[in-house]
Amino acid sequence: MCGIAGAFGVQNAERLVAEILFATQHRGQESCGIASRNPRGNVTAYKAMGLVKNVLTEEVLDRHAGDVSIGHVRYPTAGSSDLANAQPFAIDLAEGPHMAICANGDIINYGELRSFLEREAGFTFISDNDGELMGRLIAYYHVVRDIPIEEAIAKTMAEVKGAFATMLILRDKLFAFRDPHGIRPMVMGHLECEGTGDLPSEGTVFASEGCGFGIIGARAVREVAPGEILCLERGQPVRTVASYPEAPRHCVFELIYFSRPDSDTFGERVWEVRRRIGACLAAKDADMPIGDDLVVIPVPDSSNFVAQGYAEARGIPFGMGLLRNHYVGRTFIRPNQKSRDEGVKQKFNPLPGFFPGKRVVLVDDSIVRGTSVRKLVRMIKAAGAREVHVRVGSPPVIGSCYYGIDTPTRDELIANRLSVAGIAEYMNADSLKYMDVADFDRVLPAPGDYCFACFNLDYIYPPEQFGHKVNVPQHRD
Ligand code: SF4
Incomplete structure (x- = not known):
């Protein structure tokens, strides 16, 4: 990008x-x-x-x-x-x-x-x-x-x-x-x-x-x-x-993650799309008990509106439990794993006194390698949270992008190696739920106009025809 x-x-x-x-x-x-x-x-x-x-x-x-x-x-x-x-x-x-x-x-x-x-x-x-x-x-x-x-x-x-x-x-x-x-x-x-x-x-x-x-x-x-x-x-x-x-075949990741929420991208108001994604995730959690101890927090900033949409749909509090250092930059777009790891630690800090005794719904826009959200779950639990339930505003990333986004190779994509349950276990989350590609029927007026290839491998140009090795999922639920 x-x-x-x-x-x-x-x-x-x-x-x-x-x-x-x-x-x-x-x-x-x-x-x-x-x-x-x-x-x-x-x-x-x-x-x-x-x-x-x-x-x-x-x-x-x-x-x-x-x-x-x-x-x-x-x-x-x-x-x-x-x-x-x-x-x-x-x-x-x-x-x-x-x-x-x-x-x-x-x-x-x-x-x-x-x-x-x-x-x-x-x-x-x-x-x-x-x-x-x-x-x-x-x-x-x-x-x-x-x-x-x-x-x-x-x-x-x-x-x-x-x-x-x-x-x-x-x-x-x-x-x-x-x-x-x-x-x-x-x-x-x-x-x-x-x-x-x-x-x-x-x-x-x-x-x-x-x-x-x-x-x-x-x-x-x-x-x-x-x-x-x-x-x-x-x-x-x-x-x-x-x-x-x-x-x-617009890149749906632009709406999920890349574009700024104050942009209109592909004719869509980005912040509104993200709120609708949040509402969609909330609908999957009807069986999760609501109580004074339940709070929704985003992984700031790209998940803010998804978390807000989730909180509004379920009528539960929204909180900025993680503070982001804005001088670190986006960890996803750093060129190697070492600099991404350092970036996560420098980038987020839990709000003092916010987490003790809480059940936390942690909303992230996407999980690519899984390393960042794993660190955040550990950080939130160390800050006193009783439970952390991870909700993801996109489907599992199972394929590389050949159209301008640095989604990495098969081995690095966690959803290509582990089941959803396995990813939850890896990140020590109490539960994990994703959006499905079909859920975007309720989020976008014309979902057929979008590329979802990194989620469903339906590439516009078959990459193997151009000498690219396609990531075949090793494990799917
Ligand atoms: S493969 Fe994924 S990141 Fe790449 S253009 Fe398609 S939706 Fe966007």
Whole structure:
């Protein structure tokens, strides 16, 4: 998972992009970057390891000021965790530095396309990153094969299999396009601003999520549709160049975990979806006795609204029994187990005096490896809780994601090794219940429009066709 941002047709577009990236920092904390078209018509890019507030300083933004800008926050999925894989990528065309690209997603046929470009066009890659691959494929069609840019993008979209929400600066144009299934989110916003010089008094912004729009005074207009290619050019209204939609398969994990609750993602209000998930979990617990000793707590922050929905549905108290240190970051998106283990300990602390004698319903959004929630159960019991009942806002994760989320290999997925009872025992929970895929019929208006592959192995693109070994569950209830 990563976050992208873009701004077009406004003075200091780079500032707007930096603000949006700051608001979407939760989508990637490893590296970030920005690319802008400067007044001389050149596209310049800057990226570095670290957080937006540390990387995109005033001095950096001054050097990359322009009226067209794109940006990216990264957490690694495919490709190693280093600066070479940070985005955006600036790609020189024959006439000069006029192109930059950034993408959120994962290209499942990356190896095949890269070999083709190295062999066919003699391209040298500087990273293992999907964004660079898409940029070079577009450059191949547009420059080497001399195809108009709109067609070059369309051909690239037809070749590339996987998830991509992409922003491309080419000369004075900005393109925004999204994979035909709309796996990763991408929203467009409208900005009223002060017109200066030849710049108009309104601009267009883009983001993976709309939670940053309010800060810059923009309002969300609509999503970039699955398979849609949008073109923005000076003095022209936003134009749909082409559209190649297929059956929508939005990533349901965006609603469960990744998106900020103040975003509307895939047309859904994220916080409301999470409350409905909580109510669904509550309906499974009708036989659990209610009493003064029963309390519901979330694993903050992504489970807050699920726990709230659960508490409201059962009419029992909701409490913030675990305090989260917000300076640690998301443990799930840390690149290795050692740093994730350290992160859990640093991240959560039980509220003093909250737990003694309590029966606790601990609500988590998902269980991937099981290590984090195991530590939390131990922590809550050590703080005096009599019982801990774990409720999970998603089904058991049994498959890897090939579309931009770092769900790990078979051996690391606890639901692939243990039954639900076995997981409860492993984490010393008094009971454990999950959502079922079928439960989402009561949570989402169109559940068939979503990808659930990491829960049911129903992949959009059969991964074994692309040389990926599919996780076959070792144990299912
Ligand atoms: S496999 Fe899971 S994480 Fe990946 S896109 Fe599908 S639902 Fe989302």
